[in-house]
Amino acid sequence: GLRRCLISMDIHHIEEAFQEIKKTIQAKDTFQNVTILSTSETLHSIKPLDVCCMTKNLLAFYVDKVFKDHRELNPQILRKISSIANSFLYMQKALQQCQEQMQCHCRDEATNATRIIHDNYDQLEVRAAAIKSLGELDIFLAWIDKNNQGTSA
Amino acid sequence: DGVAVLPAPQNLSVQSTNMKHLLMWSPVIVPGEIIYYFVEYQGEYESLYMSHIWIPSSWCSPTECPECDITDDITATVPYKLRVRATLGSQTSAWSTLPHPFNRNSTTLTPPVMEVTKDGFHLVIKLEDLGPQFEFLVAYWRREPGAKEHVQVVRSRGIPVHLETMEPGAAYCVKVRTFVKVIGRHSPSSQAECVKVQGETLPL
Amino acid sequence: AVLCISGGLPKPTNITFLSINMRNILQWSPPEGLQGAEVTYTVQYFIYGQKKWLNKSECRNINRTCCDLSVETSDYEHQYYAKVRAIWETNCSKWAETGRFYPFLETQIGPPGIALTTDEKSISIVLMAPEKWKRNPEDSSLSMQQIYSNLKYNVSVYNTKSNRTWSQCVTNHTLVLGWLEPDTLYCVHVVSFVPGPPRLAQPSEKHCVRTLKDQTSALKV
Numbered sequence: 001g002l003r004r005c006l007i008s009m010d011i012h013h014i015e016e017a018f019q020e021i022k023k024t025i026q027a028k029d030t031f032q033n034v035t036i037l038s039t040s041e042t043l044h045s046i047k048p049l050d051v052c053c054m055t056k057n058l059l060a061f062y063v064d065k066v067f068k069d070h071r072e073l074n075p076q077i078l079r080k081i082s083s084i085a086n087s088f089l090y091m092q093k094a095l096q097q098c099q100e101q102m103q104c105h106c107r108d109e110a111t112n113a114t115r116i117i118h119d120n121y122d123q124l125e126v127r128a129a130a131i132k133s134l135g136e137l138d139i140f141l142a143w144i145d146k147n148n149q150g151t152s153a
Numbered sequence: 154d155g156v157a158v159l160p161a162p163q164n165l166s167v168q169s170t171n172m173k174h175l176l177m178w179s180p181v182i183v184p185g186e187i188i189y190y191f192v193e194y195q196g197e198y199e200s201l202y203m204s205h206i207w208i209p210s211s212w213c214s215p216t217e218c219p220e221c222d223i224t225d226d227i228t229a230t231v232p233y234k235l236r237v238r239a240t241l242g243s244q245t246s247a248w249s250t251l252p253h254p255f256n257r258n259s260t261t262l263t264p265p266v267m268e269v270t271k272d273g274f275h276l277v278i279k280l281e282d283l284g285p286q287f288e289f290l291v292a293y294w295r296r297e298p299g300a301k302e303h304v305q306v307v308r309s310r311g312i313p314v315h316l317e318t319m320e321p322g323a324a325y326c327v328k329v330r331t332f333v334k335v336i337g338r339h340s341p342s343s344q345a346e347c348v349k350v351q352g353e354t355l356p357l
Numbered sequence: 358a359v360l361c362i363s364g365g366l367p368k369p370t371n372i373t374f375l376s377i378n379m380r381n382i383l384q385w386s387p388p389e390g391l392q393g394a395e396v397t398y399t400v401q402y403f404i405y406g407q408k409k410w411l412n413k414s415e416c417r418n419i420n421r422t423c424c425d426l427s428v429e430t431s432d433y434e435h436q437y438y439a440k441v442r443a444i445w446e447t448n449c450s451k452w453a454e455t456g457r458f459y460p461f462l463e464t465q466i467g468p469p470g471i472a473l474t475t476d477e478k479s480i481s482i483v484l485m486a487p488e489k490w491k492r493n494p495e496d497s498s499l500s501m502q503q504i505y506s507n508l509k510y511n512v513s514v515y516n517t518k519s520n521r522t523w524s525q526c527v528t529n530h531t532l533v534l535g536w537l538e539p540d541t542l543y544c545v546h547v548v549s550f551v552p553g554p555p556r557l558a559q560p561s562e563k564h565c566v567r568t569l570k571d572q573t574s575a576l577k578v
Contacts, residue, residue, distance in 0.1 A: 010335040015554035035406030086196035086229035272521040274536035313523040
């Protein structure tokens with residue numbers, strides 16, 4: 001499953017890159033009463049069977065939307081976001097290559113959860129939505145890490 | 154406005170060993186003057202999605218040396234474009250770009266340095282600290298015909314790690330190679346090193 | 358609610374969560390210049406994505422500079438904020454707020470329990486996984502290993518006679534160090550760790566034990 005696919009991912013390096021900008025990014029997110037990823041119907045409810053599709057959809061969400069919509073002027077933060085974005089790009093390619101040998105099809109559950117995330121994003125002004133999604137990268141990375149070892153809490 | 158009168162740096166190349174990446178170029182010489190260089194990079198993401206923006210390197214914006222440690226900038230296994238320009242006061246050279254994008258999966262991996270010791274009957278190994286991306290595949294065996302080779306993955310860096318409890322009078326050999334998960338490659342193996350345990354009668 | 362002039366006092370400082378094994382304590386320092394004054398504090402907390410700030414009744418108008426929010430933040434997969442303000446006579450400060458607190462990623466993993474038994478040439482080490490904080494002692498225990506299945510232990514062994522140290526990374530809870538030197542003091546300390554983002558670690562105390570004297574040499578005399 002996903003574990004074999006993402007085995008070459010260095011999630012921990014991405015987590016470290018995010019740790020270095022987390023405080024700054026999350027401090028810019030002033031809508032504490034809104035979350036994009038961690039509503040109960042999204043990441044928390046994903047079944048093991050849907051993990052691969054959800055990972056693929058969320059990588060696309062960040063690569064195609066979040067990183068592009070975010071405007072960053074601070075070079076230090078820009079470098080970390082670039083590091084994460086390029087790592088996600090590599091993960092997308094690895095997942096694509098892996099898909100031939102592995103089922104990564106999308107059931108309704110994953111498709112619905114992805115749509116809710118996009119809807120949550122679209123309800124906010126684009127810059128606020130991008131900064132909030134960036135600030136929730138730790139949620140996505142912890143979810144990948146946990147599903148990468150096939151754990152259940 | 155600084156017109157490009159300075160010659161652009163030439164002969165850009167990257168020397169990469171054990172995931173440490175050094176961008177080098179020929180220095181721009183103006184007698185009696187100090188030249189400063191600015192290095193920028195562009196990952197594949199910036200090329201594909203961010204209208205080819207360039208990002209100032211972590212350590213060389215500016216630098217006086219004709220080289221730049223870009224290890225902290227090349228942090229994904231995708232192609233990176235790199236460029237350098239020289240400045241002298243308000244004078245600025247044109248950008249010089251690395252002929253081919255650099256991908257860290259081309260790094261040269263060398264056999265790691267190891268120190269094999271024993272503490273009584275305990276076989277202990279100490280491995281050089283190559284950074285968090287390195288795992289060490291440590292193979293060890295008892296030096297006798299037909300002996301089975303054991304392999305242990307060691308991630309501890311720079312501290313002595315217990316490998317095996319040895320039997321009195323036996324000799325044990327060890328060799329090691331590195332594995333870098335993010336590029337999916339191994340280094341060649343090191344030379345084998347052997348230690349012998351002094352003999353002692355086994356307890357009844 | 359206490360009626361006071363808001364902003365009349367400087368805010369409390371250094372507000373953070375101290376979290377070990379999911380026991381989540383909010384702590385702060387008194388406002389600048391008010392150390393020693395009869396200042397009281399009131400705490401509120403917020404569940405990220407929910408609608409409003411919630412009161413912590415046991416931490417209203419308190420003198421101490423800490424507040425246990427373990428119950429309120431026990432769902433470790435959610436994220437939280439907390440804030441505190443100072444009150445002195447009729448003045449009160451603005452709220453001082455934490456960053457977003459994510460217990461699953463930020464809690465420190467406490468050291469395991471360690472039991473050592475020895476004979477002449479070996480030491481048996483039994484590790485007891487650290488336990489998640491629980492509200493009542495009689496509640497059923499949840500091991501931190503059940504939350505972090507990739508929890509590992511780094512066991513360091515120091516031979517006081519040879520002045521040598523070596524370590525082993527283990528995932529199971531029993532370890533036998535064989536073929537040791539008789540009548541020698543060995544010291545062991547163990548650190549729990551979870552591979553992943555950098556996380557503060559709580560090392561165990563050092564446990565020292567002496568291997569027994571070699572009985573065979575004693576018989577030869």
